[in-house]
Amino acid sequence: MHLANLSxxxxxxxxxxxxxxxxxxxxxxxxxxxxxxxxxxxxxxPEWRRLAKEFSHFFAxxxxxxxxxxxxxESRSPxxxxxxxGAAIIAxxxxxxxxxxxxxYRAEKAIDALRKLLPQVxxxxxxxxxxxxxGEQLVPGDVILxxxxxxxxxxxxxxxxxxVRVNASTITGESLPKARNAEQGGEMGLLETxxxxxxxxxLVSGDGRALVFATGMHTEFGKIAHLxxxxxxxTSHLQLEIAxxxxxxxxxxxxxxxxxxxxxxxxxxxxxxxxxxxIGIIVANVPEGLLPTVTLSLAMATQRMARRNALVxxxxxxxxxGSTTVICSDKTGTLxxxxxxxxxxxxxxxxxxxxxxxxxxxxxxxxxxxxxCHSLKQGVREGKTVWLxxxxxxxxxxxxxxxxxxxxxxxGELPFDSDRRRMSVVVERGAERWLYCKxxxxxxxxxxxxxxxxxREVSFDKHGRHHLVEAQQQMADSGLRVLAFAxxxxxPGEDPREAGMVLSGLVGLYDPPRPExxxxxxxxxxxxxxxxMVTGDHPHTALAIARExxxxxxxxxxxxxxxxxxxxxSLRRMSRAQLQTALDSPExxxxxxxxxxxxxxxxxxxxxxxxxxxxxxxxNDAPALKSAHIGIAMGLAGTDVAKSAxxxxxxxxxxxxxxxxxxxxxxxxxxxxxxMTYILTSNIPEIVPYLAYVLLRVPLPLTIIQILxxxxxxxxxxxxxLGAERPDPDVMRQPxxxxxxxxxxxxxxxxxxxxxxxxxxxxxxxxxxxxLQVAGWQYGTMLDMRDPLYxxxxxxxxxxxxxxxxxxxxxxxxxxxTALSFHVAGNRLLLLGLAAxxxxxxxxVFSSAGNWLFAxxxxxxxxxxxxxxxxxxxxxFEEVRKFVVRRWVRGHNW
Numbered sequence: 001m002h003l004a005n006l007s008x009x010x011x012x013x014x015x016x017x018x019x020x021x022x023x024x025x026x027x028x029x030x031x032x033x034x035x036x037x038x039x040x041x042x043x044x045x046p047e048w049r050r051l052a053k054e055f056s057h058f059f060a061x062x063x064x065x066x067x068x069x070x071x072x073x074e075s076r077s078p079x080x081x082x083x084x085x086g087a088a089i090i091a092x093x094x095x096x097x098x099x100x101x102x103x104x105y106r107a108e109k110a111i112d113a114l115r116k117l118l119p120q121v122x123x124x125x126x127x128x129x130x131x132x133x134x135g136e137q138l139v140p141g142d143v144i145l146x147x148x149x150x151x152x153x154x155x156x157x158x159x160x161x162x163x164v165r166v167n168a169s170t171i172t173g174e175s176l177p178k179a180r181n182a183e184q185g186g187e188m189g190l191l192e193t194x195x196x197x198x199x200x201x202x203l204v205s206g207d208g209r210a211l212v213f214a215t216g217m218h219t220e221f222g223k224i225a226h227l228x229x230x231x232x233x234x235t236s237h238l239q240l241e242i243a244x245x246x247x248x249x250x251x252x253x254x255x256x257x258x259x260x261x262x263x264x265x266x267x268x269x270x271x272x273x274x275x276x277x278x279i280g281i282i283v284a285n286v287p288e289g290l291l292p293t294v295t296l297s298l299a300m301a302t303q304r305m306a307r308r309n310a311l312v313x314x315x316x317x318x319x320x321x322g323s324t325t326v327i328c329s330d331k332t333g334t335l336x337x338x339x340x341x342x343x344x345x346x347x348x349x350x351x352x353x354x355x356x357x358x359x360x361x362x363x364x365x366x367x368x369x370x371x372x373c374h375s376l377k378q379g380v381r382e383g384k385t386v387w388l389x390x391x392x393x394x395x396x397x398x399x400x401x402x403x404x405x406x407x408x409x410x411x412g413e414l415p416f417d418s419d420r421r422r423m424s425v426v427v428e429r430g431a432e433r434w435l436y437c438k439x440x441x442x443x444x445x446x447x448x449x450x451x452x453x454x455x456r457e458v459s460f461d462k463h464g465r466h467h468l469v470e471a472q473q474q475m476a477d478s479g480l481r482v483l484a485f486a487x488x489x490x491x492p493g494e495d496p497r498e499a500g501m502v503l504s505g506l507v508g509l510y511d512p513p514r515p516e517x518x519x520x521x522x523x524x525x526x527x528x529x530x531x532x533m534v535t536g537d538h539p540h541t542a543l544a545i546a547r548e549x550x551x552x553x554x555x556x557x558x559x560x561x562x563x564x565x566x567x568x569x570s571l572r573r574m575s576r577a578q579l580q581t582a583l584d585s586p587e588x589x590x591x592x593x594x595x596x597x598x599x600x601x602x603x604x605x606x607x608x609x610x611x612x613x614x615x616x617x618x619x620n621d622a623p624a625l626k627s628a629h630i631g632i633a634m635g636l637a638g639t640d641v642a643k644s645a646x647x648x649x650x651x652x653x654x655x656x657x658x659x660x661x662x663x664x665x666x667x668x669x670x671x672x673x674x675x676m677t678y679i680l681t682s683n684i685p686e687i688v689p690y691l692a693y694v695l696l697r698v699p700l701p702l703t704i705i706q707i708l709x710x711x712x713x714x715x716x717x718x719x720x721x722l723g724a725e726r727p728d729p730d731v732m733r734q735p736x737x738x739x740x741x742x743x744x745x746x747x748x749x750x751x752x753x754x755x756x757x758x759x760x761x762x763x764x765x766x767x768x769x770x771x772l773q774v775a776g777w778q779y780g781t782m783l784d785m786r787d788p789l790y791x792x793x794x795x796x797x798x799x800x801x802x803x804x805x806x807x808x809x810x811x812x813x814x815x816x817x818t819a820l821s822f823h824v825a826g827n828r829l830l831l832l833g834l835a836a837x838x839x840x841x842x843x844x845v846f847s848s849a850g851n852w853l854f855a856x857x858x859x860x861x862x863x864x865x866x867x868x869x870x871x872x873x874x875x876x877f878e879e880v881r882k883f884v885v886r887r888w889v890r891g892h893n894w
Contacts, residue, residue: 003213004185004193008159011211017141019159019209021125030139037138037154037215039222054097062250063093069279070704077276084705084853088712092292122153125209140213147207148377148389152197155190155219156210158182163375163415163423164206165390166197169332169536171220177204177390179416190220204390205375205416224623241743242294248744249287256687257282264694281690287679293716294672297723301668304724309651310661311635317647319672320630322665323611324529325736327658328601328624330616331535331542333634335549335655336511338617340395343480344508346471348454349464358403361455366504369436369485371400372410373425392481395509396438412496426496433490437498441472441506444484448503457502472506479544480508510541517549520656527662528735532588534598534614534624539565539591552587568593571600579604598624611736615650615658617642632658659732666736667727672743675719677752678805678812682710684757685764685801692765699783699790701768701797709854714802714840717833718809724829725813751815759877760804763870767800768793770866771859791857795845796867798856802841803867806834807875816885819875 003011012018022030054060070086122135123145130145135153138144144156146164158164158180165177178194185193197203197210199221216222257278264274298315305312312318332338345352347362356363374397376389387397411433412426422439437444445468451460458464475482486501524531531551535542543565546552552563564585571579571593582588583604590601598614602624605612614624617634622645625631633646634653643649650657689701771793777783783790809830810819824831844850845858 002190003211004157004190004196007184008182011157011159011213015141015211015213017143017211019125019143020128021143022139022141024126027126027137027139027142030141031137034139034218035216036136038136039217051097055093060093060097062246062253063089066282067093069282073276073279076272084708088708092712095292138212138215140215142212144210144212145207146197146203146210148203148205149379151202152199152210154199154212154216155214155221156197156212158195158197158208158210161195161208162206164197164208165204165416166201167204167391168198168201169338171198171200171224177392180208182208244742245290245744253282260691260694267694269694277690277694281687287683287711290676290679293675293679293719293723296720297672297675298668300720300724301664301671305648305661305664306651308660308664309635309654309657310664311649311651312647312661313649314647317630318665319668320611320665321613321648321661322663322667322669323737324613324630324662324665326530326532326605326610326612327524328532328534328598328605328612328614328628329655330621331533331537331545332511333617333653334615335517335533335551336513336545338511340391340481340509341512342395342399342507343510343512344475344478346468346475346506346508347504348452349467351471351474355399362452362504364403365436365452365487365502366485366507367400367403368405368408368427368434369400369438369487369504370396370507371403371405372408372427373423373436373438373485375416375423392483392509396483396507399507414496414498420498422498424496424498426490433492433494435488435490435496435498435501437486437488437501438483441468441482441484444486444501445503447498448486448501450501451503452505460503468503468506475506475508476540477544478508478510479538479541480510482506482508510544513545513549514653514655516654516656520654520659521550523656523659523732524662527659527732529662532583532590532601534590534593534601536568536593537591539567539589542589542591546587546589552589563587563589565589565591567591568597571597576604576607580608583608596623599627602628613658615655617653621645663727663732666731666734667725668723669737669743670728671723671725673745673748674725674812674814675722676744677748677756677815678719678722678808679711679715680749680752681756681760681808681812682715682801682805684753685761685804686710688758688761688765689768689797697780699772699793701765702794702801703785703855705854706794706798706856709798709840709844710801710805713844714837715805717836718805718830719833721827721830721833722809722812725827747815755881756808756811756878759874760801760808763804763874764797764800766870767863767867768797771796771863774860785855788857791851791855792859795856796859796863798854799841799845799859799863800867800870802837803871804874806837807871809834811875811878816882816889818879818882 003014006014067086067089070089071083074083074086121132122138123130124133124138125131125143125145126133138154142154143159144153146152152166159182161180161182164180166180167177180194180197182195185195190196190198199214199219214220217226260281261274261278264277269277295315298318301318302312302315305318312321329335342355344354345356345366347356347360347366374389374393376387376393376397378385379388387394407429409428410425411428414424416423416439420439421443422437424435424437427434427436437447445460445465448460450457451464451468452458472482472484484506485504487504488497488499488501490496521531533542533546533551543552543563546563564582564587566582566588568590569592571590574582579600583601590597593601598621602612602614606629612628613630613632614621614628615632615634616622616625621633621642625633625642626645630648631642631646632648632650633642635643635649635651636653648661686702686707692698693700772789775789775792777789810822813819813822844854844856851857
């Protein structure tokens, strides 16, 4: 039998201790046996290994192979720029890996954050004397002293308690403080047992002594820490798609290299020349600039989100958020403000929605009661004197602060008791003495003989009691915490007795929702995102808040189904199939759930194929935050544990910021597709010159180092600009993207490789041969690589690709809509990217350094006219294709 269910004497005996505590020698022995009272850290992955992963994922391996092939080719055929290509590829790998590691650097801080919640020094009885020890030195059997404001250092059982109330929201998620006493408990869980204090909670009022029975990882706190450590983090959709893209690139590049090596053998090319040609094909097909562009694009998206109060800790989470289909939200502190407030008042037999007028009959006694009947204490916070204590009493004091009662002096108190469920104070007002009482209605109303009605004290008869009970039930059904207030005038020298009192009225308190939440919920609904409340709070409270914020819109939905409220105990008994079936309900709320049960909900949704985002701020939310596809923690009210487990942190604790982040996340996926189209397009005009070189027996129109100038030079900034495109205005009026939808889709591949790329290839080869023909070149004549004519021709080929890409960046802003429908001013980075692209091209063509590095030479000025004309023709062809596609789509009503 758990010691919570034993008497105090039996509990002490079961741990072989006494109210005077343990002898120091025995405490030292137990410390060796049980270990320190701290949370053990699971063996984490070494930092060097995490860093190494950034350089050894599949796409990086492809680049390593490409670099190795480039160096090998340089060793066999020096002077063709292959060593520069290999060095550049290695630089890309190293810079991108280091940048990714820095962006996603997150040593597991959840356990360190948990430690911060545990007190550093504890008052403990040792050898019959009161002393202080480090919280890590506590052992089972220790007797500790606690008072208001203290954090509980270990799981313990109260053996002496005076008006103890505990804030357990970090463990249970419930906003209201819970009363605790030293009496023997019944058969119930530790979270509900009234004589148990759990590690990580805190005393908001009272004081007492407690017997430690669990420390470190054996506490309920430790179990949550273990769940947080062992919860697997889901691989994001973007990570899976990048891995798939890497495999496709590897297969495609290798297949082409092997194919054209075979063609070279068939044509009788020398072995080494043929091999170098095949290596060139393979390297040309590897989009070296894609990896850093994706990384930088995601980093830029995180900066935009940060400006909208959403701090993203892990880069792939940006895109994952955009595909979210379900948000599981905690209530306390996330949908609500996590501070109590008075909402309804029942006075003079009437129920007021809000505060009654100050001059309403009966208000003076009610306000004097609220202002004096409390156990608040004054303290200093941020240099200011403030009231500290139970949030409910703070709300009542704030409610009473609309009047000033300088004539009251509290001279006595009957403290709150969990059996009496009420407290009273004796107040002197001049020569008068009054007893003011507040507490649970069922504990206060039976002690009242009269009720104040419109300034008169009338008999509190059966009819009046029935009316008040109905009002109480109505308030409770609205999710309010209801308290009754009563008073009694005391005669000279009369002892205070809680009997024969006059009932003032009832007050309903609640944790109000954040004002921005209803609109955010509505936007989620229009975006096809389902929001599910998962809370440790009371089901009545949860349902009332859900109705107020629009999460539950009526008693019945369009199918005649009532909102479904599932309690944690019922959830625990559900089979996997039952839980997944329950989640099909259009409106569902989970109440009274534990951390483990919250994880069950998250995993069930994942099994249903949903992309799950989980919001939360407490310790109890951390395991689910880590288990979800994306965890969202509150930045202001959230615990360090929740922040450490989350992928994204709301800097303003505003649920509405999630919607803004979803909007940005949805834009990211489309923007990646835009710059992938842009980058992959230039692959074809980089490959075709090699084919022409082998098949047509012409000089090589584009060198390896010039390919590098495009992939890691001119293409980079315009591609980044496409990654910074603003979200489409209608993006939040569309359903979430299907999980099976591919990043590299067949339409994208067809557009880049079968249409835009071939057009650019024709354009670039046309410029190459135009320069040769104007100079009198004859077909079949091979040119020396240092010949000025050859240098001018390859430069024209390179310039044609770059000029075409200048036009292509506008074409890639949308796969169907005309480029003319988008304003350039809407994306300032686009103009910067184009300016940089053109400037880099001019440096390559006209500067001596560019000529030396990229083996180029300025061509005749008339060629520029041809390049511009070809680029415009390229744009016209694509606009015609878009027009045909738009007409076809509209004709089929898509």
